[in-house]
Amino acid sequence: MNGGYEFRVPKPRFSSIGHVISEARENYCxxxxxxxxxxxxxxxxxxxxxxxxxxxxxxxxxxxxxxxxDPRNGITAAFKQLSDMEIKHSEEKKVLINKIEDFNKKVITYYQEMAKPKLRKQN
Structure with a gap:
């Protein structure tokens, strides 16, 4: 206790950075x-x-x-956000469209690279 106050940190779902990474990899997320x-x-x-x-x-x-x-859900959410924007926010829409395109390319490239067979070292 500190001056009558107790500091509590909510218990995270993940116990460590390694736990987060391994779960993401296992689930292709x-x-x-x-x-x-x-x-x-x-x-x-x-x-x-x-x-x-x-x-x-x-x-x-x-x-x-x-x-x-799944990062593809992020793309879907971004398009929903985009469709909810009013036309008067055209500059903001352009920025969001660019972000969506960049993120979409990143997702596609990531999964294409994962699908490639790994090169084995030859002795």
Missing amino acids: WIFNKESLRWWTPDEFYDEFHEKDQNSVKMLNFLTQISIR
């Missing part, structure tokens, strides 16, 4: 942050977070915001 609306491939997530302190309050809070999702 990506990692999504519900607060920032940001997406990572499992490899991008590893590169950005594997060296962070897994037990810090900041990391534990961060892990409560993370979910594993």
